[in-house]
Amino acid sequence: MERQIGEKQQKEKIYKVPSSFLKHAHINLKQYKKLYRYSIKNPNKFWAQQAEKFINWFSPWKKISTGSLKKHNMRWFVGGKLNACYNCIDRHLETHRNVAAIIWESDNGNESRTISYGELHEKVSRFANVLKKQGVKKGDRVCIYLPMIPEIIIAMLACARIGAIHSVVFGGFSAESLCTRILDAGCRLLITADFGARGGQYIPSKKNADKAIAKCPKVKKVIVVKHTGHPITMHRKRDIWYHEAMSEVDAKCPAVKMDANDPLFILYTSGSTGKPKGILHTIGGYLVFVAMSFKYIFDYHAGDTYWCTADLGWITGHSYLLYGPLLNGGTTLLFEGVPNYPSFSRYWEIIDKHQVNIFYTAPTAIRALRHEGDDWVKKTSRKSLKLLGSVGEPINPDVWEWYYNVVGNKRCPIVDTWWQTETGGILITPLPGATPLKPGSAAWPFFGIVPEIINEKSKLVKDNQSGRLVLKQAWPGLMKTIYGDKKRFVKTYFKEVPGKYLTGDSAYRDKKGYFWIIGRNDDVIKVSGHRIGTGEVESALLSVPAVSEAAVVAVPHEIKGQSIFAYVVKKSGAKSDALKKTLNNRVRQKIGPIATLQDVQWVKALPKTRSGKIMRRILRKIAVNEFDDLGDTSTLANPSVVDDLIAERKKYSAKIIKR
Ligand code: WTA
Numbered sequence: 001m002e003r004q005i006g007e008k009q010q011k012e013k014i015y016k017v018p019s020s021f022l023k024h025a026h027i028n029l030k031q032y033k034k035l036y037r038y039s040i041k042n043p044n045k046f047w048a049q050q051a052e053k054f055i056n057w058f059s060p061w062k063k064i065s066t067g068s069l070k071k072h073n074m075r076w077f078v079g080g081k082l083n084a085c086y087n088c089i090d091r092h093l094e095t096h097r098n099v100a101a102i103i104w105e106s107d108n109g110n111e112s113r114t115i116s117y118g119e120l121h122e123k124v125s126r127f128a129n130v131l132k133k134q135g136v137k138k139g140d141r142v143c144i145y146l147p148m149i150p151e152i153i154i155a156m157l158a159c160a161r162i163g164a165i166h167s168v169v170f171g172g173f174s175a176e177s178l179c180t181r182i183l184d185a186g187c188r189l190l191i192t193a194d195f196g197a198r199g200g201q202y203i204p205s206k207k208n209a210d211k212a213i214a215k216c217p218k219v220k221k222v223i224v225v226k227h228t229g230h231p232i233t234m235h236r237k238r239d240i241w242y243h244e245a246m247s248e249v250d251a252k253c254p255a256v257k258m259d260a261n262d263p264l265f266i267l268y269t270s271g272s273t274g275k276p277k278g279i280l281h282t283i284g285g286y287l288v289f290v291a292m293s294f295k296y297i298f299d300y301h302a303g304d305t306y307w308c309t310a311d312l313g314w315i316t317g318h319s320y321l322l323y324g325p326l327l328n329g330g331t332t333l334l335f336e337g338v339p340n341y342p343s344f345s346r347y348w349e350i351i352d353k354h355q356v357n358i359f360y361t362a363p364t365a366i367r368a369l370r371h372e373g374d375d376w377v378k379k380t381s382r383k384s385l386k387l388l389g390s391v392g393e394p395i396n397p398d399v400w401e402w403y404y405n406v407v408g409n410k411r412c413p414i415v416d417t418w419w420q421t422e423t424g425g426i427l428i429t430p431l432p433g434a435t436p437l438k439p440g441s442a443a444w445p446f447f448g449i450v451p452e453i454i455n456e457k458s459k460l461v462k463d464n465q466s467g468r469l470v471l472k473q474a475w476p477g478l479m480k481t482i483y484g485d486k487k488r489f490v491k492t493y494f495k496e497v498p499g500k501y502l503t504g505d506s507a508y509r510d511k512k513g514y515f516w517i518i519g520r521n522d523d524v525i526k527v528s529g530h531r532i533g534t535g536e537v538e539s540a541l542l543s544v545p546a547v548s549e550a551a552v553v554a555v556p557h558e559i560k561g562q563s564i565f566a567y568v569v570k571k572s573g574a575k576s577d578a579l580k581k582t583l584n585n586r587v588r589q590k591i592g593p594i595a596t597l598q599d600v601q602w603v604k605a606l607p608k609t610r611s612g613k614i615m616r617r618i619l620r621k622i623a624v625n626e627f628d629d630l631g632d633t634s635t636l637a638n639p640s641v642v643d644d645l646i647a648e649r650k651k652y653s654a655k656i657i658k659r
Pocket of ligand 1: 269314315316391392393394395416417419420421442503504505519526529530531
């Protein structure tokens with residue numbers, strides 16, 4: 001897997017820190033270097049200082065940290081007491097009661113709402129009382145399946161206020177995906193809406209929830225937000241209207257004293273194999289890491305309006321739409337819709353409408369908007385912008401340049417932020433006042449982070465050679481475990497390279513210390529920035545009776561970054577076209593529309609090792625018509641299958657062209 005990176009890539013352009021940032025940034029280059037050195041040499045002292053600066057503790061910790069990565073049992077701020085909701089709202093009240101906490105922008109643009117810290121406090125306290133009235137207690141898991149409306153933030157913070165653990169499920173997931181996640185976390189209560197609205201379409205959230213709950217007997221209550229007002233069926237004994245419940249309780253609800261190492265939330269994400277993993281984050285470490293990384297990486301100053309376009313169903317939404325901004329007393333914009341509705345100018349119009357200063361989005365959205373041409377951007381002002389961000393997948397240098405030149409008018413630095421659901425917050429990134437930028441590189445490690453690139457034998461590789469990205473030193477944002485599956489937690493992240501955290505990504509570092517992320521080196525596919533496990537898609541395909549075997553791989557896609565390509569061995573007699581439709585429907589039903597198949601290739605057999613493992617390396621190459629250099633095929637149990645696969649692929653590609 002090791003690769004020497006070519007000379008061409010070494011001659012990248014470098015963009016200097018703009019003078020506007022040199023004057024006002026929280027951290028300049030000298031400070032970064034000094035503080036970084038300090039943070040990795042004295043992690044305990046460094047993190048204790050940050051914890052005191054960024055978080056309000058009900059009572060102090062007894063130990064800054066215990067355990068080790070080697071034993072995968074790190075704990076932070078042990079014995080400290082705090083409350084996440086209190087830190088996001090209550091402690092800002094004295095100074096921020098009338099400051100906007102949330103600006104909500106509706107899908108169709110006809111409606112926007114501003115919620116001040118004072119109002120948010122009132123609503124969250126009320127909803128916390130609703131939850132209590134329904135019997136939700138500290139440690140209970142609550143599932144949230146809501147569109148991007150203010151109630152999703154209210155629900156998450158209300159859980160945190162009473163010590164319940166929120167498990168947000170992305171509103172675009174299917175009923176089956178929702179059901180699996182409810183069952184795995186053992187949730188007893190679900191919060192949903194009548195419908196969600198996205199790009200002028202209505203998503204039947206309540207209907208999906210009903211379908212999911214039919215198989216979740218432990219869910220006794222469902223709280224329903226009336227959002228679009230379209231008719232739905234309410235189950236008399238089980239379902240409660242949010243607005244009615246809110247009017248029946250008062251707005252006084254003290255924030256519960258929680259332990260720093262109590263769970264804050266579970267968030268499901270895809271891994272290489274099997275079912276999604278419930279990543280569990282704990283309160284103290286997560287909050288400290290997210291609060292301070294938000295302030296420094298986005299160079300947040302009081303009065304800034306910040307917009308992160310990620311859905312709250314993903315970690316970016318948790319850390320940098322909700323917790324990071326609110327912990328800093330910031331104003332966070334919540335957008336219900338999509339970048340191309342009602343027109344391709346929508347994002348830029350929202351920036352102008354609400355005078356957004358800091359904008360954080362994903363390469364897939366940037367690619368899609370760039371594809372439509374510059375006019376959609378240029379007819380808007382975007383003068384309020386001072387910083388741009390990118391997350392979720394590598395951003396190609398050309399796309400980076402477009403983002404910088406056209407969207408940012410050559411004025412705004414871009415922070416290309418690398419991190420994962422598991423890491424809680426951003427780990428590799430430029431700092432806008434400190435880092436000269438190289439388009440396509442996530443630049444340097446954040447405070448307290450020590451990334452390394454190693455080869456298959458766990459030895460460090462030289463500069464410019466690619467390898468596996470691992471993290472050598474613990475930081476407070478790292479997850480605590482996989483909910484209910486400690487074994488998988490240890491096996492996935494800590495077993496192969498003892499003493500280090502294995503990210504699953506491959507990367508290289510150049511001579512100037514810049515990190516270049518290449519992509520996943522496991523079986524995770526990133527479709528439009530969403531993490532999808534090949535195993536999940538394969539199980540969906542195999543659940544169709546006419547399928548005898550299936551393997552999926554990622555293929556490059558101009559807009560989505562990657563898309564899903566399936567190899568399927570069908571049972572004799574199955575009709576190709578009809579089966580293709582069935583397969584796509586099944587994947588959408590089992591996972592959701594984000595997992596739609598790009599293409600299906602019928603094959604006679606799959607390439608397997610003698611132990612029965614599918615050799616995806618070969619399938620990946622054949623999918624993109626790379627038939628030479630397939631690597632070592634001698635360990636295949638059925639080497640002749642490769643010739644068949646190539647012939648089948650050539651025939652299929654030819655057929656596509658003919659059509
Ligand atoms: C990828 C999203 C390149 C990476 C926050 C990682 C990136 C996975 C970047 C985690 C980036 C994230 N450059 N690749 N700036 N950011 N990734 O859990 O492969 O949805 O392992 O977290 O996204 O995806 P997740």
